[in-house]
Amino acid sequence: MRNLLIALTVLFLAACAKTPDWDYDQSTDFSNFKTFAWVKNASLSKDVKNYQINPIMEKRVREAVNSDLINKGLTQVPIEQADILINYHASVDKKMDINTFSTHYDARWSYWNRPWNNSFHTEKQVREYEVGTLIIDVVDKNSNQLIWRGAKEGRLNKNQKPEKRTTVINETVINILSNFPPQAKELL
Structure with a gap:
């Protein structure tokens, strides 16, 4: 019985620690990008009918993305001055x-x-x-082409306190964006 519990715990932890899925255009020189803005009318909840995907959650995700990109050295600017545009989607x-x-x-x-x-x-x-599933897209503003996409799925937990939801979103966004911009060795 004890071994069964240990095995189930290991499987549960492995499922929770799923690596995000990334894809990007390998011909893009990501070092050229210094500024970002959000796609006009970007909406996390546009086509999702789930009570957990709402304007409060959208605000959490935007703040987490902004914080992570700023920590990576990018500057948030008005859309006209941006090198890249950020978009996001969610599905349940x-x-x-x-x-x-x-x-x-x-x-x-x-x-x-x-x-x-x-x-x-x-x-x-x-x-x-x-x-x-949370998907974050990065679009080259000049070419209007998708150059990077990251996604991560996870079980939605109900009855969480707002602080816990914020923590989960921050961790998820950091995890998704951990491969943005792709490192030089990853580009080879």
Whole structure:
């Protein structure tokens, strides 16, 4: 039983520590970009109908992105002066965990060592949960082309305090943007 708990804990931690997914245009010289602005009408909640994706969450995500990009040496400027434009999207999907447990036991044995009552029991546990995906796009303003995209998905947790939601968003954005701009060795 103890080994099962350890294995489940390791699997849970591995699922929580999923690496974000990145893609970028390898022909782009990211060192040329010094300023950023948000795409006009960028909206996290435009096509998402989920109570957790709302204007409060949008504000958290924008502040986290702005903070991370400024920490990386970029300057936020009006859209007309920006080298790159930032856009973001979110999606929420329902997923299911299905666990099946089977047990086999013999209740009694006959005189000839044969099972008197051969019983099988199968139990299924089904849990539905929501997974949110945050996508951050970087667009070259001059060419109007997508040059970098990062995304991360994670289980949405309900009943969190606002402070916890802010912490989770900050960590998620930092994790997504950890590969922006791509390092020289990654460009090869």
